[in-house]
Amino acid sequence: xxxxxxxxxxxxxxxxxxxxxxxxxxxxxxxxxxxxxxxxxxxxxxxxxxxxxxxxxxxxxxxxxxxxxxxxxxxxxxxxxxxxxxxxxxxxxxxxxxxxxxxxxxxxxxxxxxxxxxxxxxxxxxxxxxxxxxxxxxxxxxxxxxxxxxxxxxxxxxxxxxxxxxxxxxxxxxxxxxxxxxxxxxxxxxxxxxxxxxxxxxxxxxxxxxxxxxxxxxxxxxxxxxxxxxxxxxxxxxxxxxxxxxxxxxxxxxxxxxxxxxxxxxxxxx
Amino acid sequence: xxxxxxxxxxxxxxxxxxxxxxxxxxxxxxxxxxxxxxxxxxxxxxxxxxxxxxxxxxxxxxxxxxxxxxxxxxxxxxxxxxxxxxxxxxxxxxxxxxxxxxxxxxxxxxxxxxxxxxxxxxxxxxxxxxxxxxxxxxxxxxxxxxxxxxxxxxxxxxxxxxxxxxxxxxxxxxxxxxxxxxxxxxxxxxxxxxxxxxxxxxxxxxxxxxxxxxxxxxxxxxxxxxxxxxxxxxxxxxxxxxxxxxxxxxxxxxxxxxxxxxxxxxxxxxxxxxxxxxxxxxxxxxxxxxxxxxxxxxxxxxxxxxxxxxxxxxxxxxxxxxxxxxxxxxxxx
Numbered sequence: 001x002x003x004x005x006x007x008x009x010x011x012x013x014x015x016x017x018x019x020x021x022x023x024x025x026x027x028x029x030x031x032x033x034x035x036x037x038x039x040x041x042x043x044x045x046x047x048x049x050x051x052x053x054x055x056x057x058x059x060x061x062x063x064x065x066x067x068x069x070x071x072x073x074x075x076x077x078x079x080x081x082x083x084x085x086x087x088x089x090x091x092x093x094x095x096x097x098x099x100x101x102x103x104x105x106x107x108x109x110x111x112x113x114x115x116x117x118x119x120x121x122x123x124x125x126x127x128x129x130x131x132x133x134x135x136x137x138x139x140x141x142x143x144x145x146x147x148x149x150x151x152x153x154x155x156x157x158x159x160x161x162x163x164x165x166x167x168x169x170x171x172x173x174x175x176x177x178x179x180x181x182x183x184x185x186x187x188x189x190x191x192x193x194x195x196x197x198x199x200x201x202x203x204x205x206x207x208x209x210x211x212x213x214x215x216x217x218x219x220x221x222x223x224x225x226x227x228x229x230x231x232x233x234x235x236x237x238x239x240x241x242x243x244x245x246x247x248x249x250x251x252x253x254x255x256x257x258x259x260x261x262x263x264x265x266x267x268x269x270x
Numbered sequence: 271x272x273x274x275x276x277x278x279x280x281x282x283x284x285x286x287x288x289x290x291x292x293x294x295x296x297x298x299x300x301x302x303x304x305x306x307x308x309x310x311x312x313x314x315x316x317x318x319x320x321x322x323x324x325x326x327x328x329x330x331x332x333x334x335x336x337x338x339x340x341x342x343x344x345x346x347x348x349x350x351x352x353x354x355x356x357x358x359x360x361x362x363x364x365x366x367x368x369x370x371x372x373x374x375x376x377x378x379x380x381x382x383x384x385x386x387x388x389x390x391x392x393x394x395x396x397x398x399x400x401x402x403x404x405x406x407x408x409x410x411x412x413x414x415x416x417x418x419x420x421x422x423x424x425x426x427x428x429x430x431x432x433x434x435x436x437x438x439x440x441x442x443x444x445x446x447x448x449x450x451x452x453x454x455x456x457x458x459x460x461x462x463x464x465x466x467x468x469x470x471x472x473x474x475x476x477x478x479x480x481x482x483x484x485x486x487x488x489x490x491x492x493x494x495x496x497x498x499x500x501x502x503x504x505x506x507x508x509x510x511x512x513x514x515x516x517x518x519x520x521x522x523x524x525x526x527x528x529x530x531x532x533x534x535x536x537x538x539x540x541x542x543x544x545x546x547x548x549x550x551x552x553x554x555x556x557x558x559x560x561x562x563x564x565x566x567x568x569x570x571x572x573x574x575x576x577x578x579x580x581x582x583x584x585x586x587x588x589x590x591x592x593x594x595x596x597x598x599x600x601x602x603x
Contacts, residue, residue, distance in 0.1 A: 159359075159361065161357050161358075161359065161361040162361050162363060162364075164326075164328055164348070164355075164357070164361065165355070165357055165361035165362075165363075166363075166374075167328075167347075167348045167349040168326055168327075168328075168348055168349070168351075168353065168354075168355045168423075169349075169354075169374055169375035169378065169422065169423075169426070170349050170350075170352065170375050170378050170379055170426065171349060171374070171378040172349060172378075175378050179363075179374075179378075180363055183363075183365045184364070184365070
């Protein structure tokens with residue numbers, strides 16, 4: 001059966017919207033392949049010189065690792081905190097708990113620039129400016145709400161009787177969480193971790209306020225690169241940034257699918 | 271494996287649960303004997319599940335006490351009570367195999383692996399699921415899942431097993447089969463069973479004693495035949511089986527439909543005799559169910575064994591209803 005006109009129009013609109021959303025990011029790909037020394041579209045000839053420069057530069061590589069370290073550490077912290085919060089609020093499930101949830105979600109609503117100023121004011125006297133712990137802490141605060149949201153969504157579909165059953169069978173709260181609740185909400189935890197990593201990986205506003213010399217993340221170096229000169233290495237860095245983000249996303253999708261297929265395998269075994 | 275020095279005698283003392291102004295369980299006193307199969311029977315909202323949840327430790331009590339072998343357990347958290355429980359919908363852990371589910375209560379108690387393996391093997395045999403040990407719960411039928419839940423709840427030899435409408439999700443035919451299995455398992459393990467249901471047939475067929483609950487109070491307590499033969503209130507008479515109600519000399523009597531003799535008009539022979547006309551008749555294979563219009567009474571139900579012959583009375587036919595004195599049970603006000 002041929003799809004009707006409205007259905008096709010709908011699909012066309014969706015594609016236009018998708019291109020509109022994605023195209024600006026994709027522009028970085030051709031620009032990164034220009035043979036020129038300034039930001040431009042390649043005319044005819046393509047070159048990988050900017051990638052060579054990117055991967056050959058100790059500064060860029062250092063920023064790359066710094067972003068990775070900060071991203072990984074803040075993801076681990078945010079996932080742990082966000083998951084525990086979500087489980088706690090789910091178990092309490094009271095009006096007061098919902099107030100607490102609203103407060104915990106505030107970092108998502110507050111404009112990043114205001115959060116940045118707040119962190120700055122707080123971190124100066126604590127000596128956390130321009131340090132790994134400072135940035136990891138800030139990114140953790142910003143990304144924990146994302147985990148809270150995804151894990152809460154998973155918990156909404158989790159049968160509370162499983163928790164009762166576990167306790168009834170003699171398991172402590174801790175054992176119940178480890179052996180019954182966490183396996184049940186794994187997709188939500190994983191999704192939260194991926195989102196947390198991505199949000200730290202390309203975070204710039206707060207990072208601008210909190211970093212100076214010692215800590216210089218990838219987005220930070222790109223920001224400087226584009227402000228101070230028009231070096232196309234920035235475009236190459238942007239492509240790498242996107243690639244890692246997509247990779248994180250792909251890992252998540254694969255993990256989801258794997259979880260489902262091992263399930264089916266055990267099912268088809270007999 | 272002994273059950274940690276407890277034998278399984280439960281004593282509920284003036285047990286009460288209030289939610290704000292609403293009283294879910296109202297001053298319930300109940301002694302449950304060791305090894306007894308006791309059923310809490312009542313419609314939804316009668317407080318039966320609330321009582322079970324308080325026994326399990328998932329709900330605080332407002333006042334009163336629960337004693338296990340003479341010791342109060344109301345301060346003991348759910349995970350320390352050592353009561354087995356079969357949940358509505360079974361609550362099997364979906365990511366664990368049947369074996370892992372059944373082993374769970376032993377593995378959280380850190381029992382040695384050899385003991386766990388032996389005990390799980392025993393339980394699998396008890397519920398006849400040995401060949402299904404490696405399956406996941408969602409790969410099994412409802413009846414099989416119900417047996418896994420039972421094995422898991424009995425695996426650590428609890429003194430008391432709580433069952434929350436465990437057959438509710440099964441179809442009718444399977445339910446009858448599982449009732450027999452459940453009763454058989456109860457006799458073999460000797461654990462005290464506290465069984466919650468709204469299904470009178472389940473209650474009648476399995477229980478040693480039944481507690482009929484209504485609006486948080488005990489309506490009547492007794493053995494199945496006690497309750498069926500001698501209901502004390504109109505609620506008990508109509509909730510457990512069916513009853514016709516007669517009003518005589520300022521008192522109300524309950525009369526079971528199968529205890530009424532039906533005969534063509536003028537052929538009735540008993541002290542208690544009324545005349546009426548057939549409103550409807552329905553054939554149920556083993557029985558014929560009649561609705562009879564009797565002047566000055568609500569429509570009277572009469573069950574007649576179909577094999578007794580005598581033919582079916584036609585709708586509109588004039589009939590005599592009669593019964594023995596002992597058949598009509600006088601109810602409390």
